[in-house]
Amino acid sequence: DGGITQSPKYLFRKEGQNVTLSCEQNLNHDAMYWYRQDPGQGLRLIYYSQIVNDFQKGDIAEGYSVSREKKESFPLTVTSAQKNPTAFYLCASSNTNRGLVETQYFGPGTRLLVL
């Protein structure tokens, strides 16, 4: 089946700990994205990548880091610098047309909770 997978479904983080959320796609999409959703808010962009080995900060990148070593994979690390990490995290991918995003396809999400 083609699609986007995210793991784990739930993740618990201790104070001061870095955690990594996985996102994999087999849609052969060039671009991948990470969003965060908090109650009562829309999806806010954390980081995005339009091509392997390149990525850009979104609107709320502080306290997060990413890598894009493979086209299929775009892991997100929530660092200890992120003071309010409890949220629902969605990964997405899309084709691009001259750098402009087309329809995005979303994974099932990871809920991150702080212990």
Next chain:
Amino acid sequence: ILNVEQSPQSLHVQEGDSTNFTCSFPSSNFYALHWYRWETAKSPEALFVMTLNGDEKKKGRISATLNTKEGYSYLYIKGSQPEDSATYLCAFMTGTASKLTFGTGTRLQVTL
């Protein structure tokens, strides 16, 4: 940060009712407006991508219109069914950005 607003925030209708909601976005430097449906416990799913002023798109009982000059899009659902219950998200894109800016969504609940 671009401001994309959706109204109402939530909506509760009965089966068979028709309904509509609004997405407002900046009218300058418009490139595309996306609509997504997000059902509980599922991933957001694309409904429409709209690019031209006056554009109308239709998918079954759901349709959307676009006015880029005044910066709004309407989503209409005709004869709502319980399976239409979801959060409907719009997302705006400028011609110079390679990312989407999402609104906060309209949460629709359809009851029997």
